[in-house]
Amino acid sequence: MKPFTAVRSESVAALGEVELIRRLGRWLAPVSPPSPRGMGDDCAVLPASRRPQLITVDPLIYGRHFDAGLAPERAGAKLLKRNLSDIAAMGGRPTAAVIALTLDPRVRIDWLRRFHRGLALCARRFGVSIVGGDVAQANGVLAASLTLLGCSTGGRFLERRGARPGDWIYVTGSLGASERSGHHWSFTPRLAEGAWLARRAEVRSMMDVSDGLAKDLWALAPPGTEPALEGAAVPLRRGAGLAEALGEGEDYELVLVVGARSPRAAFERAFKRAFPRTRLSCIGRFERPARIAPGSLRLRDYHGYEHLR
Template sequence: MTEDSFLQTLFARLPDPPGDVVVPPGDDCAALALPGSDTLLLVAVDQVIGGRHYLNRGDNAATPRQVGRKLLARNLSDIAAMGGIPTFCLTALGVAPEQDDAWLCGLFEGVLDLAHVHNVHLIGGDLACTCHDDVSSLTVLGTVPRSQVCLRSGAQCGDVLFATGAFGASFESGHHLIFEPRCGEGAWLAERGFARAMIDVSDGVLLDVQRMAVASAVGVELELASIPIRPPCAKVEQAVVGGEDYELLFAVAPDRADALMAEWPFADTPLARIGRFGPEAGTVKDANGGALGGPGRSGFDHFGMV
């Protein structure tokens, strides 16, 4: 069983959502219609677990401030993938018995520091003590105009696949603790109408672009040589399956690709064309038509490498 297969089984058992659920489970965020408004409310939840999402023991253990920052940042990345603006958050923390007040306060400082940068307000939550490792969960809210919301399912044959940033070695380089969620970039892409479909990369380029391909009923041809690699990763084959990159992948109409490159206003955020969408729904291939991915070679899955 994989994470995706379990979720599909779960989704099949859910009743049809009410009419105000504009985007149901299966995308980066849920989206709810607000009464009397053309604005959608975005809702996402994510967690970080000690020993899984960060080192919590030893000389290289993450600081509590880094843990708190990552907790909010990975949620903000989901809002970015929908083209939204984050607004509020709530936390639910399960704290390991060995942690003291200073650790807990440090975690919240990490959340609040990044929240201040993105004008996000912490409005509630819950605290408990665990029997073992720390488990920290955060729910983030955001907004996006209904006409601008970006889904995984909008890519069309012929669209160009773009990516922000670089990929690979996120854990080894420390990127997973210090990455900048692409909220400004995602909102700009949505507002300007460049992104037909978008997803953030949390589980690896191969796995996440395949999710976009499945949702859009198209295939993907990746130009591996065009994918930026983050040091110390040395091979693109490793870079596309590592995960925890928190960059954006998005589909752009072919007649707007050059305009995107010319108008891109984010000088500190690299932008690269890394592929194209085509037929053969749900497949991911290289430029020579060879299949990419497969068991143990697609990306990160909490139920085992896929």
């Protein structure tokens, strides 16, 4: 569905801000608590939190993260799921979100309705309350920025740092061909897996793969090491080659580090029992350059997605 319309009566300009915000409230009603816990005041009031919290922000921009070929419901869900993947990457549980919309006056009301319907269904599925937001106008723009809060699921948070030389690198699911396969909108954020992994002593650090392993994995590498991967072990999505799996991005999988001396076989068995349908692959380890075996795949030969290039 094309998000812009030349017919004024079908556009958000025909509603104006006050009526648009009223409709946003209706569209989000299933996941939007009453004021002051939700929309309708200067701020939303959130309950006290006995546990440490998480915060992350990610946008969805027309022409960058989706186009007219993607159903609005799927775009709405994708906005939230991009953020959920960041909460999953720390082993957290999502709680509440606010959304800042930036709209051209020609944005179609019906597009926006369907976008919020997809967003609300996804929010309900993952237990997220939409507690507030903002609507602003900018010509030629259709963008939404979502800020998501989360909390601990009981254990620690898994950070990016924590790996040591010799540690093993694992990845969930499969990589590459995300755009072509529709994975970029159809993926399930790895919240359950992330929470489970945060409770396992074997796991030292974790992140999600969003810009491609070739770019992202460096963030987990202990100083003085680099990832030495076994090319054949990298789990490829159907239709993807190794370069696509390492460099395309939008995988929204978890990449995690398991201690060098951890009982790996028991860890892998326990994961398989907990998540029989989620693939978990050991793809290599962090090594000092001098120790890297000649046949290893060197990540420096591949490139991830870099914004603003």
